[in-house]
Amino acid sequence: MGAIIIEGVLFVALIATGVALLYWILLYFTPAGVRFRQAQNRKRIEREAQLVCPIHGMRSREQLVLLANGERVCPDCYKETYK
Numbered sequence: 001m002g003a004i005i006i007e008g009v010l011f012v013a014l015i016a017t018g019v020a021l022l023y024w025i026l027l028y029f030t031p032a033g034v035r036f037r038q039a040q041n042r043k044r045i046e047r048e049a050q051l052v053c054p055i056h057g058m059r060s061r062e063q064l065v066l067l068a069n070g071e072r073v074c075p076d077c078y079k080e081t082y083k
Contacts, residue, residue, distance in 0.1 A: 053077060 027033040052058050053074035064072040073081075 027036065050072065051061060051064070053076070056074050056076045059074055061072075063075060065075050065078040066072055
């Protein structure tokens with residue numbers, strides 16, 4: 001009974017390893033994988049760029065003020081503009 005369970009677990013591990021290897025190959029050795037990684041990098045860079053105030057510098061996401069339209073503003077700029 002134990003041998004059957006171990007064989008089943010090893011089979012599932014073999015399938016998972018094969019899928020992980022296929023994913024890695026597709027991600028790093030195909031043009032689609034390059035486009036996918038470039039899109040991820042672009043999104044990361046755009047998120048980081050939204051955290052930089054041109055006047056007051058870098059802010060963390062928690063420090064920014066969320067406006068009603070969904071835009072985020074530096075707290076110092078918010079104070080200067082809206083109050």
